[in-house]
Each structure stands twice: as structure tokens, then as C-alpha cells.
Amino acid sequence: MSERKSRTRERILAAAGAVLAERGPGDPAVAKVMAAAGLTVGGFYAHFASKDALMLEAFRQLLGRRRARLAELDGSLGGRERRVLLAAFYLSRKHRDMQGERCPLPASLAEIERLPEGFRLALAEHIELMTAAISETPEEADTALADLALMVGGLALARALGPGELSDRVLRAAKSAVN
Structure with a gap:
């Protein structure tokens, strides 16, 4: 792949990732992603x-x-x-x-069951790797998995509520329950 084509591909992936983090992988039309990348739809293919291939790659990225953070x-x-700390x-x-650089899970979870299997596999891999990264022993893995579920669910609920006192309370309550 030429360097120019590679840079263009990365621009498209960056635009897709930004839209995905805000709205989930099923929402954005190719035209919207390409416009956000400063490109025309004609070059997409x-x-x-x-579109699913693009969104799956953006989701994985x-x-x-x-995980890198x-x-x-x-x-x-x-x-x-x-x-x-997490x-x-x-x-x-x-x-x-x-x-921008926000977790895509709250915007994506409800859609994943209706998307191609690759999305579910990418999610499962991510959850397994995150669980391993926040637990030291196999015995601790279930606690880590529960804490991860609590964090994602708490953030999803807080985002759905929008800024405000109840949303802030959800964040505080979920944070205090992590163990």
C-alpha cells in the first residue's frame, strides 16, 4: 500500500472512530464518515x-x-x-x-448483537484483555470483570442522563463500588 493511500486510510479510520465513539458503530453513513475525513464517498471502496469492515476496524483500534492507556x-x-485508578x-x-477520545462501549453495546459477529468477537477479546490487565490472579478475575461491567454500565447511564446532579451521583456511586 502506498504511503499516501495508507495516510488516507488512517484519516478515514480516525473519522469513523470519532463518530463511532459518539454514536455507535451502526449509525454513521459512509458519506458522513468520508465528509468528516475531508474526502468524497467515491474513494471509500x-x-x-x-461500511461494516470500516467500523469493525475503527472499533478494534x-x-x-x-488498553494501551x-x-x-x-x-x-x-x-x-x-x-x-481506572x-x-x-x-x-x-x-x-x-x-473525541472517549470509550466507545457505552455508545456501542446495544448495537453489537445486531452487527456482524466480528464486533462481538472484538468486544469479547477486549473484555478478556481488560479483565486480565486489572486482576492479578485467576481468583481475582471475576471481581475485575464485575468492576469492569460496573464501570461501563455506570458511564453509559451517566452519559444517558447527561451532565447534572443525578448523573454525577451515578458516577460517584459506581466509583465507590469498585473493589
Whole structure:
């Protein structure tokens, strides 16, 4: 692949990722993604076989970046300490309200069961890898999985409520329940 074609592909993926994080993988039309990338729809199929292929690759990239951020935490921290630190950011007003580099899961989960199987497989892989990253032992894995579910659900509910006191309470309650 030429360098120019590779850069164009990355622009399309970046635009798709931004829309996906806001609205989920099923919503954006190819025309909207291409316009956000500053390109015409005509060039889309030179880079991707379908909208689903584009959105799946963007979904995988977004999830990979989330895991990379978690990997930046101090490796000497125990699983519980990593979960508490993760929850401190993940369940914050800043993360709830941010645009762009936000977690795509709250906007995506309801749609995944209606999308091609690759989305479900990418989600399962992400959950397994995240659970392993925030637990130290196999015995701790179920607690880590529960905390991860609590964080994603808490953030989804807080985002659905929008900025305000009840949303802030949801974030605080979920954060305090992480163990």
C-alpha cells in the first residue's frame, strides 16, 4: 500500500472512530464518515470492502487504544489499585463529557448483537484483555470483570442522563463500588 493511500486510510479510520465513539458503530453513513475525513464517498471502496469492515476496524483500534492507556499505569500496582485508578478516570465527569477520545462501549453495546459477529468477537477479546490487565490472579478475575461491567454500565447511564446532579451521583456511586 502506498504511503499516501495508507495516510488516507488512517484519516478515514480516525473519522469513523470519532463518530463511532459518539454514536455507535451502526449509525454513521459512509458519506458522513468520508465528509468528516475531508474526502468524497467515491474513494471509500478503494480502502474498505464495506461500511461494516470500516467500523469493525475503527472499533478494534479504539478498544486497542483504551488498553494501551491502561498499560501505561505503574506495573507495580496490584489489580485492585489498577481498578481504582481506572475507575477514578473512567467514572469522572471529564470522561463522561469529553468528545473525541472517549470509550466507545457505552455508545456501542446495544448495537453489537445486531452487527456482524466480528464486533462481538472484538468486544469479547477486549473484555478478556481488560479483565486480565486489572486482576492479578485467576481468583481475582471475576471481581475485575464485575468492576469492569460496573464501570461501563455506570458511564453509559451517566452519559444517558447527561451532565447534572443525578448523573454525577451515578458516577460517584459506581466509583465507590469498585473493589
